[in-house]
Amino acid sequence: MSTVLQIGAGGVGGVVAHKLAKNRETFKEIILASRNIKKCESIAKSIKEKNLGEIICESVDADNVEELVALIKKYNPKVVINVALPYQDLSIMEACLQTKTHYLDTANYEHPDTAKFEYKEQWAYHERFKQAGIFALLGSGFDPGVTNVFCAYAQKHLFDEIYTIDILDCNAGDHGYPFATNFNPEINLREVSANGRYWENGKWIETKPLEIKQVWAYPEIGEKDSYLLYHEELESLVKNIKGLQRIRFFMTFSQNYITHMKCLENVGMLGIKEIEHEGNKIVPIQFLKTLLPDPASLAGRTIGKTNIGCYIVGSQGGQDKTVYLYNVCDHQEAYKEVNAQAISYTTGVPAVIGAKLICKGIWGDIPGVFNIEQLDPDPFMEELNKQGLPWNIIEKVGN
């Protein structure tokens, strides 16, 4: 039984804390720390009301390595689960290194001023983590996360050769607001408004934002307009899936979402550089975040389902085949269980599974910094079925 330290008490953080508390046989002591202790306390209250026991709340500035080191030393956790923002990845990794503690996150490092999605700076920690004898698990959310594990599972069991992968992310939930984002607005809008990119025959091909649209049919949902985006798991999957010829990522957006986003972009509200407003310095996208509904508050009012999966084409035993490996998650089911909408749920549950496999010694025996698809997918796939994210396969052999 292990002690675990969770940092971040937003939409995803709420799910992680509830699910850790539902796995007490692995996580004996749970510490939840965030910038604002009130958010931690309100999650702790909900956990207690659900008869899932007590958790400890702390406040921490996760940009400050010294504060993090002091917090880690106070509790000596087996693993730190980072579900704060991608801006904090490096400071939390640094604190883990200094205290020789395992690390886990769900999103790659981003610098607040540059909006670059790259693993470069986190991969640069590999040798130091190796020498310290500790393990970092990068991208243990849904995408990245489960989608990478689906690819690893397909490579291990379903194909001799993989030709192409399309990662499909469909959210058919309806929250009834004219415009809102289903996870942190700043991170979400930076991702969607950036140029698209996909990888084909050894080269990255850049597209304009939302330039490529394709209609995909999602099981249990139906056909939806889906747009090609760059998504961080593409960077590690091109290295770790052998013989790949092409990989792309598609996400669904309603026309309403796109129209609002374009209007906001046209008037400069998605800007990430500081500007002066009536004598005050503001960053437009951060100001916009304060005006938009808090994603965690969408939970009770969002109805519908998500379908996220990997459409993979390749061959096995000399025959071509196509596989769609996916999960469907219902927003209201997630709300009933842990007060969250499906986007937070599908991100938080895999973070807990990753932490569980580390605490049980199933993953993490080889030190260093790893993307999730570099590990054995089987125990993770087994846990998905037990922890509330069951997966399905549609397989078609031949053309």
Ligand code: NDP
């Ligand atoms: P939220 O904005 O809802 O929550 C972020 C939390 O981190 C808040 O509690 C916030 O505190 C806290 N925080 C921010 N800065 C600091 C800091 N300097 N020190 C301490 N705490 C801090 O985000 P989400 O819960 O929606 O997302 C959490 C993470 O999950 C993000 O990294 C996001 O990119 C990732 N994600 C990954 C997905 C995947 O599938 N892989 C999908 C969706 C999200 P405060 O309330 O004070 O601001």
